[in-house]
Amino acid sequence: MSAHLSSDAIKSFDQNGFYSPIRVYSEAETAELRRQFEAVETHFGPKQAKRHITDLHLIAEWAWDVVHDPRIVDPITDVLGPNVLLWSLNWFIKEPLDQKFVSYHQDATYWGLEPHDVATAWVALSDASEATGPMKFVPGSHLEEVRDHDDTFGKDNLLSRGQVIDGDIDEETVVLSPLSAGEMSLHHVRLIHGSTPNQTTDRRIGMVLRYCATHVTQTKVRDTAVLVHGEDNFGNFDLLPKPETEFGEVELARQYDAVSRMQRALHSKDYEDSD
């Protein structure tokens, strides 16, 4: 069955800069993905897990399948066109009752990807209801220029630099995007968004897939990506293959290299320094 968005949904994404909710996984599939993800966290342990869950698709076949799943990729092609790369896979996790939040920001400020034909699929692997601090968006803000940001490096800010939009956001214009487990939202790389702390006793687990059109370039470093749909006639990224062995030596080295390059793009410094 086709997972493509309706023309109204595509129009809504173009006008607002986001679209949600989109059902991706059944309850049982979501529970299984969460189990697999938490098994990876357990396997590597609390200190090493953070490093290994980033770009998990490079070391675990199930995560490779997730980033290629037509239920995610078809809607992405509706907003980015038929030739699409996965740039990175990340996780935004809020533990039960923790104070972590995400300040209002635009992803385009610091990623180095140009032009801005870049979109995120934010997939809920647990309930992301209002009380969990789901994403909130400023509709239409992707149509404006990228605004100035300050780096706060705030302790409870989930963003690596604690970057925040310089200037006020009119809360009246903000739209909350709650999701049930197994649903996703899509958002444009210039959209202003953020989120508040999790007030529930379950984890809020966001699996965050960053996709771009193949003509996009990384302006800061020679970066890596995975072709997930169509053809790459540009060669702007080093394309990486499917993992053959779960957590294999070659796969771990490939993941380390990919994440290091991305870290250099995001922070202008090496992976070890920023960990």
Ligand SMILES: O=C(O)CCC(=O)C(=O)O
């Ligand atoms: O999960 C959140 O609350 C924020 C995620 C985010 O900033 C992003 O996916 O770009």
